[in-house]
Amino acid sequence: MYPEPTNIWERIEYSKLGTTIAESTWMFPTIETIHVIALVTVIGTIAIVDLRLVGLHSRGHRVSLLAKDTLPWTWGAFALAAITGGLLWISKASSYMINPYFLWKLVLLALAGLNMMYFHLTTWRTVEHWEKDPTFPFAAKLAGWLSLVFWLGVVFCGRLIGFTLGIYY
Amino acid sequence: MGDFLYNITEWLRSTWLADFALGMSEWPLTQWVVVHFWAIPIMQIIHILAIAGSFSAVLMLNMRIFGFAGHATLAETSRRYTKVLWWSLLFVIASGVAMLFGDTVRNLLNAIFWIKMILVVTAVVSSLAFTKSLSRRTAGANGVQGEVVGGGTKAAAFFLVILWIAIIFCGRWIAYAPA
Numbered sequence A: 001m002y003p004e005p006t007n008i009w010e011r012i013e014y015s016k017l018g019t020t021i022a023e024s025t026w027m028f029p030t031i032e033t034i035h036v037i038a039l040v041t042v043i044g045t046i047a048i049v050d051l052r053l054v055g056l057h058s059r060g061h062r063v064s065l066l067a068k069d070t071l072p073w074t075w076g077a078f079a080l081a082a083i084t085g086g087l088l089w090i091s092k093a094s095s096y097m098i099n100p101y102f103l104w105k106l107v108l109l110a111l112a113g114l115n116m117m118y119f120h121l122t123t124w125r126t127v128e129h130w131e132k133d134p135t136f137p138f139a140a141k142l143a144g145w146l147s148l149v150f151w152l153g154v155v156f157c158g159r160l161i162g163f164t165l166g167i168y169y
Numbered sequence B: 001m002g003d004f005l006y007n008i009t010e011w012l013r014s015t016w017l018a019d020f021a022l023g024m025s026e027w028p029l030t031q032w033v034v035v036h037f038w039a040i041p042i043m044q045i046i047h048i049l050a051i052a053g054s055f056s057a058v059l060m061l062n063m064r065i066f067g068f069a070g071h072a073t074l075a076e077t078s079r080r081y082t083k084v085l086w087w088s089l090l091f092v093i094a095s096g097v098a099m100l101f102g103d104t105v106r107n108l109l110n111a112i113f114w115i116k117m118i119l120v121v122t123a124v125v126s127s128l129a130f131t132k133s134l135s136r137r138t139a140g141a142n143g144v145q146g147e148v149v150g151g152g153t154k155a156a157a158f159f160l161v162i163l164w165i166a167i168i169f170c171g172r173w174i175a176y177a178p179a
Helices: A008-013 A016-023 A027-054 A063-091 A100-121 A123-130 A138-164 B002-013 B017-024 B028-035 B039-065 B074-100 B104-108 B111-138 B151-176
Strands: none
Touching: A008 A016, A008 A063, A016 A027, A016 A063, A027 A063, A027 A138, A027 B039, A027 B151, A063 A123, A063 B039, A100 A123, A100 A138, A123 A138, A138 B039, B002 B017, B002 B111, B017 B104, B028 B039, B039 B074, B039 B151, B074 B104, B074 B111, B111 B151
């Protein structure tokens, strides 16, 4: 029996879906595993393009073609990570919402999204003019480095959540 | 399934591994890892990033072989992602070994840990065979788009993806295995 919820996060956590996931012996680990598979796909496929942008890998390959190959996987995996992440969150919403690493993970995800959006709306528009140059424009390199740092931060915070869930309450 | 895993764990407890795991938990390196809060999370982060590298390399090779990603020749794609795969595998294994010291008993006396080890060895051997066969097949095919890929290569590529998904499954479930 669950106590009367005192805030919106507890209301979500004590919902039918939240308690079903939390009480099941296999649901949380299974959803968590799918979340990890989706996340490593997002990180890996994004890194392929980012490492090309900063000039550390795949030099000599057109970045627009690399992005064409990887982006469908990045988006598909991101959607799966968001769905599974949402399900994990519902099962422990009140604990996650007071965990600083979870909140930082959300901030870093937002920053990664904003960085990508800004890059695609500005520098990427002229990609055909600079992608055959030996070095890429500063803005492209910066977007690549920022993306790598933000996603590294997402993994860092994501892993730290598991180690600190019992600390913040 | 739970009973099966529990029985394997019980059997592991009856072997020399039990004494070895307990002895290993007293090693200075194990003690150092246990008392330093950041050691395990950092090793796990490196492990996850290395898995991201391995899994994505296998995934992109698959995409090229199945014709879903075709901007480069198979030879170029194979060369590029094979390097990523081997470097990532090196970090997967190194960080995995380091993580063993975090909780020797829970890891070594755990059915899912050993299933994962069998799958990792299978992945390394299969990757070696697969990349060798791919480099033989693509030798001299530089610059030729759309080389013909046989059913065997496609099956091997798909098998590697499934293998990595199984490895990730086991990796996460080690923490939830019946002890």
